[in-house]
Amino acid sequence: xxxxxxxSAPSPSSISVPGPWRMAGRSLAANRSAMTAxxxxxxxxxxxxxxxxxxxxxxxxxxxxxxxxxSFMLDGHEVDIMQPNDNPLHLGLSPVGPTWNPxxxxxxxxxxxxxxxxxLLYGGRNSLLISFSAALVCIAIAxxxxxxxxxxxxxxxxxxxxxxxxxxxxxxxxxAISLSIVTISQGLKIGPFTIESDNLLIxxxxxxxxxxxxxxxxxxxxxxxxxxxxxxMAARSLGVPQHRILLRDIVPNVSTTLVVLTPLLTxxxxxxxxxxxxxxxxxxxxxxxxxxxxxxGEGLIYTRPMVxxxxxxxxxxxxxxxxILGDGLRDALDVRETSRRGA
Amino acid sequence: MRLxxxxxFGGACALFATASATAFAEAPAPGAPASPHVGGTxxxxxxxxxxxxxPQVSYLHTAYQVLNVVYDGLTTFSKSPGSLTRQxxxxxxxxxxxxxxxGLTYRFHLRHGLHFSSGKExxxxxxxxxxRRIFKVNSPTAGPYYSHIVGGAACLHxxxxxxxxxxxxxxxxxxxxxxxxxxPDSEFFDRLAFLHAxxxxxxxxxxxxxxxxxxxxxxxxIVSYDPNTGLRMERNPYFRQWDAEAQPAGYPDAITYTFxxxxxxxxxxxxxxxxxxxxxxxxxxRLGEIGSRYADRVRLIDFLNLYxxxxxxxxxxxxxxxVRQAFNYAINRKAMVIHAGGPAVSxxxxxxxxxGSPGFEPSCAYTRGASPEHPAQEWRAPDMERARQLIxxxxxxGQRVGIVSPSTPGYVAxxxxxxSTLADLGFVVSVRAITQAxxxxxxxxxxxxxxxxxxxxxxxxxxxxxxxxxxxxCDTFTPHSDNSINISGxxxxxxxxxxxxxxxxxxxDQKAGDALWAEASRAIMAQAPVVPLNQVRWxxxxxxxxxxEIRAPIYEVVFSKFQLR
Numbered sequence: 001x002x003x004x005x006x007x008s009a010p011s012p013s014s015i016s017v018p019g020p021w022r023m024a025g026r027s028l029a030a031n032r033s034a035m036t037a038x039x040x041x042x043x044x045x046x047x048x049x050x051x052x053x054x055x056x057x058x059x060x061x062x063x064x065x066x067x068x069x070x071s072f073m074l075d076g077h078e079v080d081i082m083q084p085n086d087n088p089l090h091l092g093l094s095p096v097g098p099t100w101n102p103x104x105x106x107x108x109x110x111x112x113x114x115x116x117x118x119x120l121l122y123g124g125r126n127s128l129l130i131s132f133s134a135a136l137v138c139i140a141i142a143x144x145x146x147x148x149x150x151x152x153x154x155x156x157x158x159x160x161x162x163x164x165x166x167x168x169x170x171x172x173x174x175x176a177i178s179l180s181i182v183t184i185s186q187g188l189k190i191g192p193f194t195i196e197s198d199n200l201l202i203x204x205x206x207x208x209x210x211x212x213x214x215x216x217x218x219x220x221x222x223x224x225x226x227x228x229x230x231x232x233m234a235a236r237s238l239g240v241p242q243h244r245i246l247l248r249d250i251v252p253n254v255s256t257t258l259v260v261l262t263p264l265l266t267x268x269x270x271x272x273x274x275x276x277x278x279x280x281x282x283x284x285x286x287x288x289x290x291x292x293x294x295x296x297g298e299g300l301i302y303t304r305p306m307v308x309x310x311x312x313x314x315x316x317x318x319x320x321x322x323x324i325l326g327d328g329l330r331d332a333l334d335v336r337e338t339s340r341r342g343a
Numbered sequence: 344m345r346l347x348x349x350x351x352f353g354g355a356c357a358l359f360a361t362a363s364a365t366a367f368a369e370a371p372a373p374g375a376p377a378s379p380h381v382g383g384t385x386x387x388x389x390x391x392x393x394x395x396x397x398p399q400v401s402y403l404h405t406a407y408q409v410l411n412v413v414y415d416g417l418t419t420f421s422k423s424p425g426s427l428t429r430q431x432x433x434x435x436x437x438x439x440x441x442x443x444x445x446g447l448t449y450r451f452h453l454r455h456g457l458h459f460s461s462g463k464e465x466x467x468x469x470x471x472x473x474x475r476r477i478f479k480v481n482s483p484t485a486g487p488y489y490s491h492i493v494g495g496a497a498c499l500h501x502x503x504x505x506x507x508x509x510x511x512x513x514x515x516x517x518x519x520x521x522x523x524x525x526x527p528d529s530e531f532f533d534r535l536a537f538l539h540a541x542x543x544x545x546x547x548x549x550x551x552x553x554x555x556x557x558x559x560x561x562x563x564x565i566v567s568y569d570p571n572t573g574l575r576m577e578r579n580p581y582f583r584q585w586d587a588e589a590q591p592a593g594y595p596d597a598i599t600y601t602f603x604x605x606x607x608x609x610x611x612x613x614x615x616x617x618x619x620x621x622x623x624x625x626x627x628x629r630l631g632e633i634g635s636r637y638a639d640r641v642r643l644i645d646f647l648n649l650y651x652x653x654x655x656x657x658x659x660x661x662x663x664x665x666v667r668q669a670f671n672y673a674i675n676r677k678a679m680v681i682h683a684g685g686p687a688v689s690x691x692x693x694x695x696x697x698x699g700s701p702g703f704e705p706s707c708a709y710t711r712g713a714s715p716e717h718p719a720q721e722w723r724a725p726d727m728e729r730a731r732q733l734i735x736x737x738x739x740x741g742q743r744v745g746i747v748s749p750s751t752p753g754y755v756a757x758x759x760x761x762x763s764t765l766a767d768l769g770f771v772v773s774v775r776a777i778t779q780a781x782x783x784x785x786x787x788x789x790x791x792x793x794x795x796x797x798x799x800x801x802x803x804x805x806x807x808x809x810x811x812x813x814x815x816x817c818d819t820f821t822p823h824s825d826n827s828i829n830i831s832g833x834x835x836x837x838x839x840x841x842x843x844x845x846x847x848x849x850x851x852d853q854k855a856g857d858a859l860w861a862e863a864s865r866a867i868m869a870q871a872p873v874v875p876l877n878q879v880r881w882x883x884x885x886x887x888x889x890x891x892e893i894r895a896p897i898y899e900v901v902f903s904k905f906q907l908r
Contacts, residue, residue, distance in 0.1 A: 065766070065767070068760070086635065091631065091685070093685045111627075284774075302629060303632075
């Protein structure tokens with residue numbers, strides 16, 4: 001019996017124990033909500049990447065040029081983009097509404113006579129690019145700040161933590177608006193380099209900066225916990241240099257926090273970008289973002305609500321998907337949660 | 344028997360009381376017109392504030408509409424519908440006096456029996472003091488409109504000790520006020536009709552009164568004003584109508600003005616009967632709705648106005664005439680009309696004189712098939728081919744151009760149209776939208792190096808000079824100043840000479856003067872310091888209870904003429 005048992009039991013070297021990332025991947029894959037959210041995100045991103053193809057080959061329109069005096073063909077008929085309102089005083093003209101025909105102003109036109117569908121896709125490229133880039137930059141800065149403060153402690157911790165406290169004390173949108181107004185009006189000059197006011201780097205860095213305290217604080221807390229962990233103490237007692245402990249023991253163990261934070265910060269950055277662009281201090285015309293398109297639609301809310309609804313809906317879908325995905329990642333990467341599920 | 348007598352007596356008393364009350368209710372308030380539609384409170388709504396209530400300082404059109412039912416000048420503009428080019432008429436003066444000394448002297452006879460809302464009688468001394476006060480409060484138009492009164496130049500330099508000695512002479516014996524000018528002025532009556540020449544009591548403070556309005560002579564007096572919330576006007580108990588055209592008696596008993604209502608909210612509130620009138624033009628997205636559902640309550644109001652893009656002629660790329668002309672050829676004015684609400688409410692503009700103003704002659708130098716030498720009668724279409732040719736010759740393609748626009752949606756739409764046009768011509772273009780109150784001074788200061796400033800201009804009074812001379816003469820360009828209304832920084836002495844001649848000839852021969860103003864307009868457009876865009880009609884919505892004719896040129900609407908059902 002014993003022999004049989006010994007023969008049937010796998011040897012320790014042949015046991016295939018999945019790594020934590022693989023376990024997290026499996027856990028995430030099993031989470032239907034997170035997978036649906038990921039699919040929605042990929043779909044939106046893919047559609048936005050096709051913007052030049054849609055504008056150039058399908059809709060055959062320039063989404064950045066005013067075209068109020070123009071016309072287009074619909075079912076063999078020439079249709080004016082701006083159409084007179086039906087009233088006895090002949091007051092006002094309204095942009096053409098949704099035709100639901102992909103090649104002819106599918107979602108209608110905005111007040112500049114531009115194709116809303118094409119602008120929605122181009123706007124999505126900018127919104128997603130800015131929000132994802134801002135989240136990555138924010139994570140990078142927050143990691144530097146949080147790890148330094150948590151690992152070194154003492155004066156470094158005090159100085160960085162107070163700086164974060166000061167930034168945290170200022171409402172995030174007020175902070176972002178203030179920075180945007182300054183940089184949008186003059187551009188940004190850093191030494192020999194000049195960033196023009198319409199450069200996307202400006203909203204990316206502003207949004208990244210204002211969210212640093214929100215990411216740095218949990219990272220610092222995680223590092224402080226790790227600093228006193230047994231394996232770190234052991235490494236210290238063995239005389240492992242600090243930079244090696246930092247890179248080999250601390251940072252890899254913080255990475256799960258960073259992964260969980262990324263989609264959540266992207267969602268926050270997307271909302272911030274939309275708000276700044278809606279206030280004309282984010283993406284600058286003629287470039288589009290979902291925020292600028294909502295602003296374009298504000299004046300058409302009674303007659304052509306689709307101009308504001310379409311980008312609003314896109315923002316809701318993406319933010320919701322990012323939050324669900326973030327929750328899924330947190331569940332998947334949470335060791336205790338995973339252990340409980342495994343048990 | 345006793346009971347019967349009591350009942351009879353009681354019934355008689357009740358009948359008497361009812362009859363008295365009815366008679367009392369039907370008796371018009373003092374100074375009110377004899378009409379069944381007298382009474383009620385007119386409720387106005389507006390987005391912005393009205394600023395100071397000092398008639399000699401305020402330069403906001405919305406305040407002008409309020410103050411013109413509170414104050415009067417020696418002359419005024421008719422407060423009844425009519426031509427946009429109507430001249431000034433007598434107001435506190437009995438008549439327009441004939442010019443003496445070759446147009447250097449005017450002797451006004453003041454009407455008798457006029458009173459301020461404080462009860463004080465209006466005297467020639469009040470008129471003289473009011474003229475001095477224009478300088479003492481540093482009225483924005485003290486220099487351009489009134490400094491040619493003898494002593495005016497000295498008053499400009501030392502306002503605190505302004506006497507206008509030898510310039511304005513009150514005569515209590517003959518009840519006259521005599522003005523002496525340094526040079527003849529064909530627009531003198533118009534300038535006296537402008538709000539800044541309002542007559543106030545001689546003891547009115549010699550500083551901007553701000554929120555505490557001084558007594559006036561009009562049918563209403565301001566009883567409360569909070570710049571952040573609102574204003575209330577009630578009847579001036581001392582007002583008696585002297586000329587229905589100059590200052591008509593008011594129908595409403597009181598007028599309230601609520602601030603902070605954006606145009607969208609105002610339209611909805613008027614539709615719901617919560618307000619009677621809104622200060623702003625109806626928003627473009629509501630035009631279709633109000634045009635179809637409330638056509639009988641919509642008023643289209645013609646007034647002298649113009650939207651244009653001022654090109655800075657002193658810095659690249661618009662220091663090159665070919666570039667300025669190219670921009671003028673390329674702009675799609677039909678698009679500008681569409682942005683303003685369509686052909687029912689807007690027409691394209693080809694020159695800086697609006698249609699209907701004195702001196703206007705149809706002429707469009709920059710349209711397909713036309714040129715400054717051979718202008719067309721009206722705008723036809725953009726000439727992109729010619730525009731691109733001019734840009735190629737100038738070699739400026741690829742340069743950066745900045746447009747500074749007010750941040751209101753209508754202006755931003757126009758600015759984006761300009762951006763598209765310039766981008767089509769090969770420029771790298773950016774648009775900066777700034778709050779209108781800031782933008783208007785920002786684009787005037789040459790230190791800000793604004794290349795294209797988008798703005799609009801309403802006439803203070805119907806005269807060609809208030810466009811051409813005010814906006815594009817050498818005298819109105821003041822480098823490094825926020826108060827330099829010649830936004831383009833344009834200065835051409837030969838054009839100035841034509842305008843000076845036009846002003847001079849107009850004193851004696853208005854027709855010949857107008858022809859010279861038309862010539863000046865063509866000469867200016869040959870230099871293309873601006874891109875005229877369009878002229879609009881004002882669309883306003885009234886509540887269901889408002890009726891009567893409320894329109895008047897210059898003022899657009901006259902609040903005292905609103906009749907409430």
